[in-house]
Amino acid sequence: MADSRRERIKEETVRKAVNALLKWRQKKLQSNSDHEEEEEEESEGDDFIYLSLTLKKVPPKALTLAPHRIPLRHSLLPEHHSTLNLCLIVDGKKVTAESALKALAAQGGDPSVNQVLKLSKLKSDYRSFDSKKRLYDSFDAFFATENAVPLLPKVLGKVFYKKKADCSNLEEEIESACNSSLLCLSAGTCSAVRVGRWGVTEGGEIIENVYEAIDRVVEIVPRKWAGIKCFHLKFSDSLALPIYEYLQPGGEDGGSSLVGEKRKRGVLDSARKK
Known part of the structure; x- marks a missing residue:
């Protein structure tokens, strides 16, 4: 698998995309610091770099019902989970x-788990936007037992769910989940998974996370590589930079790292100038 994805997606291509995004982010932050009126606009984005994928066909409904855990080599959390x-x-x-x-206590407890909430309490006590915002701001990360995960979007709302909730199994899997991301396959052909975080992961670490995530994504989606149309990297509010696009040269099945050098340079230059 490692040889296959590095043949399809050259490391230099990923490095250029990551570096362009980080430079764009730095420039935007510097610009916004000089224009306080733009702070509200800045808050619309987040600090994560996403690996976005486009499938050739809509995935089966069974694959969209719950998030898929994507192990990463480098955690996106700013500190150790403890x-x-x-x-x-x-x-x-x-x-x-x-x-x-009781399960946590039996394993010595996890001092970082400061509260356990039932879905029923979320439904009754956190109905309004303000109450959800207070909950959002009260914790560094959220986890959920596997059977609760599919119900969270309706209870918390899609924005809260996508930006704040990191869901996993219970007990000893908390540490594993802290070193993972989530792939929530949509009912369409486009989905995304976090692979980097501004101020937390450095360029080289993001590159390693990209390849780790690609390995797992390819295992999950139907038909593996044959089912993937393209991969891009982006911040939530940036241009999407292509790192892989399926091609069919001469009418034969095949893949390419990018559509072409001219297009690649144009997209990367646009990200730097934005």
């Missing part, structure tokens, strides 16, 4: 708050 303020969400039926606390 020093962070984490919230664990349980369904309250198959896994109750009491059983979750």
Whole structure:
């Protein structure tokens, strides 16, 4: 697998895209610091670099019902999880708050899990936007038991879910989840997974995360490489820079690292100038 994806996606291509995005982000932050009126616009984005993928066909519904964990070589959390303020969400039926606390205590406890919330409490106590915003700001990351994950978008809202919730199984998997990202396959052909974070992961670490994520994504999607149309890298509010696009030269099946050098240079230059 490693040889296959590095043959298809050259490291130099990924490096240029990552460096262009980081330079664009730095320039934007410097520009916004000189124009306070743009702070509200800046808040619309986030600090994550995304690996976006476009499939050739809409994925089966079974693959879109719950997020897929994507292990990363470098964590996107700003600190080790033991020093962070984490919230664990349980369904309250198959896994109750009491059983979750007992399970954590049996393994020595996790000092970073400061609160366990049931879905029913989320529904009753966090209905308004303001209450959800307060919850959003109260924790560094959110986790959920596997059976609670599919219900979270309706309870918390899609924006909260995509930006803040990192969901996993319980107990010993918390540490593993802290070194992972999520792939939420959409009902369409386009999806994305976080692979870097401004101020947390450096350029070389992001590149390694990109390849780790690609390996896992290819395992998940139907038909593996044959089912993937293209990969891009982007911030939520930046241009999407292509790093792989499927080509069919001469009418035969095949892949290419990029559509062409001219197009690549044009896209990368646009990201630098924006």
